Amino acid sequence: MIAATDDLQSTRFSLGQTAAIYLAETRCELLKVLRMPSYSIPTLAFPAMFYLLFGVVMGKATVGAGSDLATYLLATYGAFGVIGAALFNFGVSVAIERGQGWMLLKKASPMPVGAYFAAKMIVSLIFSLIVILLLQTLGLTLGGVTEGLSVLASMTVILVLGAIPFCAMGLLIGYAAGPNSAPAIVNIIYLPMAFASGLWIPINALPDLMGRIARFLPAYHLGQLGLKPLGADIGDPVWQHVVYLTLFTVVCLTGAVLAYRLDEDKTYG
Amino acid sequence: MRLITQPAAAPVELTGVSKRYEKVTALDSLDLTIEAGKVTSVLGPNGAGKTTAIKLMLGILRPDAGSVQLFGLPPTSRSARTRTGAMMQISALPATLTVIELIDLFRTYYAQPLERSELVEIAGLQDLERRLYGKLSGGQKQRLAFALSICGNPDLLFMDEPTVGLDVETRRSFWQSIRSLAQRGKSIVLTTHYLEEADALSDRIVVLHHGAIRADGTPHQIKSEASSRRIRCVTLVRPDEVLALEGVRSARFDRAVLEILCSDAESVVRTLLDRDPGLRDLEIGGAGIEDAFMSLTSDDTVNQNNSTRQQEVA
Helix, strand or coil: CCCHHHHHHHHHHCCHHHHHHHHHHHHHHHHHCCCHHHHHHHHHHHHHHCCCHHHHHHHEEEEEECCCHHHHHHHHHHHHHHHHHHHHHHHHHHHHHHHHHHHHHHCCCCCHHHHHHHHHHHHHHHHHHHHHHHHHHHHHHCCCCCCCHHHHHHHHHHHHHHHHHHHHHHHHHHCCCCCCCHHHHHHHHHHHHHHHCCCCCCCCCCCCCHHHHHHCHHHHHHHHHHHHHCCCCCCCCHHHHHHHHHHHHHHHHHHHHHHHHHCCCCCCE | CCCCCCCCCCEEEEEEEEECCCCEEEEEEEEEEECCEEEEEEEECCCHHHHHHHHCCCCCCCCCEEEECCEEEEECCHHHHHHEEEEECCCCCCCCCCCHHHHHHHHCCCCCCCHHHHHHHCCCCCCCCCCEHHHHHHHHHHHHHHHHCCCCCCCCEEEEECCCCCCHHHHHHHHHHHHHHHHHEEEEEEECCCCCHHHHHHHHHEEECCCCCEEECCHHHHHHCCCCEEEEEEEEHHHHHHCCCCCCEEEEEEECCCEEECHHHHHHHHHHHHHCCEEEEEEECCCCHHHHHHHHCCCHHHHHHHHHHHHHHH
């Protein structure tokens, strides 16, 4: 019995070792993604391209309360970019690695399973931050955005944290969908949801019915939160958005855990 | 005064383990104990339940019934996982990470990993350290999978079809690596569907068929059980009579010729000649070891059905 207890203690990870594992996982995940241009380029370039086209080039007209379009779209395309990074990094990559047995090998190792998911989330947040800084640079240099640093900084913090609910959504898709269907499912959800949530065209420029539907979509709530520092949102209280996104996160995580359990009984990893 | 010590728990202990996938029973109430310091081969045709058994032992799958223990611990416990290494059949690793990045990642999972240079050397990955996984050949990928499986210097190593799809030379060098691990006192469980491989490597062979143990013993015992002679002759003796004789594994008509697989050809021929003096065209030959192994894992019922049907035709 004594031997057994000793054994347990010797194999329990120290805090330092746990941190080392999380760090190594994150580093590898980041390197892996950066070396895959097919992932990193669309994630960064699409929001920037859309923003340049619709925000900077066509950004003469004024919408919202005192914000011109280039400033307004900084928040909504920022949200668009953040959601893309989360869905593709989580949804698609979890599904693919599950099919390849990489996850299986990790599961059989002593790696704490949280390190795998934490690494993917941190990388999503890093990509979110890069997307937003990229858009803000474009806005400040080419788009004539005049907002102060504190406004832009709070928008950045809000949007980067806003990636978390969509990481949960990506996790759910990654575990509910097979390795081959996950990319298609993410695309089918991502683009229409972004449009219907007013991330491409301001929500008050859309028909009234769509505005009402938008309230059920998580992307709408993130977009509205991103617009708050500009004072350009529709005016719903902050807590409504936060409560919605929190509930959405909980539902997605619960679904993901159920799908994960079901998955354990299937033949592939 | 002597301390009372408990006998060390076996590396692997399966008790009454069953696993079903929807309609297919992969394992049926399996009892299996793997002894320490030995190479055990789990041998069987595709679909025999080998990979399922490995996944249950690794705690990746949960059994529907029965219990799985590694070193007396649940296979999912960190203690068990730290002492265990695994080389799985299809594990494509991220294509955009290098050999050394993957090795270093796995080394962080263990408190006392093997040295990086030692792993590279054991697995024969010299000069490949900076190469991306996606650019490795099949054999090199397999060698990297082997390096990852021994990162933690495990006491127990699972290898699921470690040499499938490898060329002869790479396969031999794998055998060498497995032997040298065994010499260092590691317990190794490997699955294979090559009798030759199991024979070359193992102290013990467990033949799995339809999720149950069909034979279990040293390679010598398994080979003698599986080794067969083939008798062919034209005779009036019916296949079901022949099947009733001792040591007869199968008996069926091949056109007009009765074909018998058995262990003791002489005694069977003697009986046949006693019962049918008109017996003719007698041939006795050895059946290949792989053929014989196939007879061990083939369905007797199918052979019997065949022979009855053939007999009706005859």
